[in-house]
Amino acid sequence: SQTIHQWPATLVQPVGSPLSLECTVEGTSNPNLYWYRQAAGRGLQLLFYSVGIGQISSEVPQNLSASRPQDRQFILSSKKLLLSDSGFYLCAGSTGSSYEQYFGPGTRLTVT
Amino acid sequence: AQKVTQAQTEISVVEKEDVTLDCVYETRDTTYYLFWYKQPPSGELVFLIRRNSFDEQNEISGRYSWNFQKSTSSFNFTITASQVVDSAVYFCALSEGGATNKLIFGTGTLLAVQP
Numbered sequence: 001s002q003t004i005h006q007w008p009a010t011l012v013q014p015v016g017s018p019l020s021l022e023c024t025v026e027g028t029s030n031p032n033l034y035w036y037r038q039a040a041g042r043g044l045q046l047l048f049y050s051v052g053i054g055q056i057s058s059e060v061p062q063n064l065s066a067s068r069p070q071d072r073q074f075i076l077s078s079k080k081l082l083l084s085d086s087g088f089y090l091c092a093g094s095t096g097s098s099y100e101q102y103f104g105p106g107t108r109l110t111v112t
Numbered sequence: 113a114q115k116v117t118q119a120q121t122e123i124s125v126v127e128k129e130d131v132t133l134d135c136v137y138e139t140r141d142t143t144y145y146l147f148w149y150k151q152p153p154s155g156e157l158v159f160l161i162r163r164n165s166f167d168e169q170n171e172i173s174g175r176y177s178w179n180f181q182k183s184t185s186s187f188n189f190t191i192t193a194s195q196v197v198d199s200a201v202y203f204c205a206l207s208e209g210g211a212t213n214k215l216i217f218g219t220g221t222l223l224a225v226q227p
Contacts, residue, residue, distance in 0.1 A: 042219060043219050044203065044217040057212070059214075092157075099207055099213055100145075103156055103157040103158075105155065105156045
């Protein structure tokens with residue numbers, strides 16, 4: 001089964017600073033990969049998804065971007081963080097016809 | 113449009129009580145997939161179960177059971193003899209599958225099991 005790794009676990013960044021969150025997948029190849037954000041209040045918002053290397057689809061126009069430089073690597077970035085970017089960021093992956101998504105441990109981002 | 117509704121925002125029970133978490137979904141697709149996830153205080157979402165739209169058979173796994181009813185567009189989750197370790201936020205989700213396999217999540221139900 002696949003394992004999703006994310007780092008860092010927590011991050012405190014000032015407004016206007018850049019961001020780079022990394023997600024890597026172990027135990028599978030050609031996964032679909034997803035970035036979600038969970039703000040206070042528990043709702044999960046899909047930010048980006050990728051069905052292959054270099055293929056990124058954005059769900060919500062915002063201050064963030066994503067890239068997939070390798071099959072099992074998914075990166076979430078921002079050039080200048082906003083206060084509203086604070087939240088819990090989760091990376092997930094799915095493969096084949098199983099359809100369930102497996103999640104990483106998440107990164108808690110606080111923008112100050 | 114697809115939608116998942118979890119009307120119960122918070123539920124509090126005493127240990128050993130049975131509890132049912134409700135999930136109602138909307139979709140125009142004939143083929144779809146339903147899921148339950150558990151999010152303990154640590155934050156990571158843990159996959160619990162997947163149900164395909166063409167399989168209405170209910171499922172039991174230990175103290176967990178799931179009741180899928182297409183006639184009412186519901187996919188409810190019951191925990192029997194709840195335990196403190198069951199305390200978490202539980203999410204119901206829906207997917208059309210396909211190449212993108214995007215999940216639509218409900219807003220979650222916070223379950224607090226008191227000792």
